[in-house]
Amino acid sequence: MGRWEPNARGRLAKAALELYVERGYEQTTVAEIAKRAGLTERTFFRHFADKREVLFSGSDELREHLADAVAGAPDSMAPIDAVAAAFEKVGVLFEEGRERSLQRQSVIAANAELRERELIKLAWWSATLADTLRRRGVADPAASLAAEAGVAAFKVAFERWISGPAEPDLSQIVRESFDELKAVTAGR
Amino acid sequence: MGRWEPNARGRLAKAALELYVERGYEQTTVAEIAKRAGLTERTFFRHFADKREVLFSGSDELREHLADAVAGAPDSMAPIDAVAAAFEKVGVLFEEGRERSLQRQSVIAANAELRERELIKLAWWSATLADTLRRRGVADPAASLAAEAGVAAFKVAFERWISGPAEPDLSQIVRESFDELKAVTAGR
DNA sequence: TACCTGGATGACAGTCACTGACATCGGTGC
DNA sequence: GCACCGATGTCAGTGACTGTCATCCAGGTA
Numbered sequence A, B: 001m002g003r004w005e006p007n008a009r010g011r012l013a014k015a016a017l018e019l020y021v022e023r024g025y026e027q028t029t030v031a032e033i034a035k036r037a038g039l040t041e042r043t044f045f046r047h048f049a050d051k052r053e054v055l056f057s058g059s060d061e062l063r064e065h066l067a068d069a070v071a072g073a074p075d076s077m078a079p080i081d082a083v084a085a086a087f088e089k090v091g092v093l094f095e096e097g098r099e100r101s102l103q104r105q106s107v108i109a110a111n112a113e114l115r116e117r118e119l120i121k122l123a124w125w126s127a128t129l130a131d132t133l134r135r136r137g138v139a140d141p142a143a144s145l146a147a148e149a150g151v152a153a154f155k156v157a158f159e160r161w162i163s164g165p166a167e168p169d170l171s172q173i174v175r176e177s178f179d180e181l182k183a184v185t186a187g188r
Numbered sequence C: 001t002a003c004c005t006g007g008a009t010g011a012c013a014g015t016c017a018c019t020g021a022c023a024t025c026g027g028t029g030c
Numbered sequence D: 001g002c003a004c005c006g007a008t009g010t011c012a013g014t015g016a017c018t019g020t021c022a023t024c025c026a027g028g029t030a
Helices: A008-023 A030-036 A041-047 A059-071 A079-095 A098-109 A112-135 A140-163 A170-185 B008-023 B030-036 B041-047 B059-071 B079-095 B098-109 B112-135 B140-163 B170-185
Strands: none
Touching: A008 A030, A008 A041, A008 A098, A030 A041, A059 A079, A059 A112, A079 A098, A079 A112, A079 A140, A079 A170, A079 B170, A098 A112, A098 A140, A112 A140, A112 B112, A140 A170, A140 B140, A140 B170, A170 B079, A170 B140, A170 B170, B008 B030, B008 B041, B008 B098, B030 B041, B059 B079, B059 B112, B079 B098, B079 B112, B079 B140, B079 B170, B098 B112, B098 B140, B112 B140, B140 B170
């Protein structure tokens, strides 16, 4: 049971999700997570900034994928369409781990602190998207609005995907959600 | 210096904002806030759920105003337009306390925990708006999307108002922001 | 006036997230 | 073998937040 078991970070994340599912986020102490991973509390905080962050380590990677996808879209594509295409692409990354996503999401939904953290991650996505659009020459209120509205559309799509049957894949629901957004914002 | 000085809650909120401005949110302890208000730490937590909440007590009132405005909009009005009109109305409530809003916002902007709390308040607004729209007979993906997109437009407008000159009033910027939203989501 | 009751506050002890400082271990390169 | 360095352990501390019980003040009632 040595100090040098590999992948400490991964073990901590796994132990945390397990415990959050088993007995709930609030009822789990960081010391317990560390113990299950064969480490100490102090080491947990060297790998994750706080008790919430352990559930969100993948968010940054997705953010980069999003930015790359928008940056790589054809110049002729309108901002909102570039954002939509980016989210469709990213949607594919979720398909594999639907079961894991479900677990994670039920834990997050059950706790306000975790929902807060999720929202700030989405805001971070939005800020990155807006920045990427600006680099494509989109002016400022438009860039922010396309990014915010795009994240909103994805949020709605993700909720539908996670709470519905596995049937339609996320990318397809994302596409529908953006179409709905366009219809709705057309006003009367 | 009695136990029964009136308006304990208000004194706590005032002391908190002052201290957050003077020395920063993280550098302020709840004990210090309570002391300045002539109360104890325990009493602080009887009035506010946590150290952040003291900055957001007005949010619920605004949420109700929003819901009322949407509920009272003419039936003929499209969802996104009803939401836009509601935010324009609410915008007026901010005008009076622009100075206070500025202070508050600079404190929030400087701290990630506070930004998280603000985001969940906005999400709460969005959920309430979506619910109000559903009561008006708007179907589900559309209701959520109109609410989310509306909050996004308001967020962008508020940022522009707070960081720009006092010149154009918030309601006007809100109107412009919704127009921009419509233009942007029209795609190409 | 004296008493009683209820809600607001104080006092105090405890848990737990999170941090700083320093010691220790184990692999790597020489 | 030996020096070095990064990852981990140990320990002591701070501060947010909670449960519990005592205490105080206001108002009503006899």
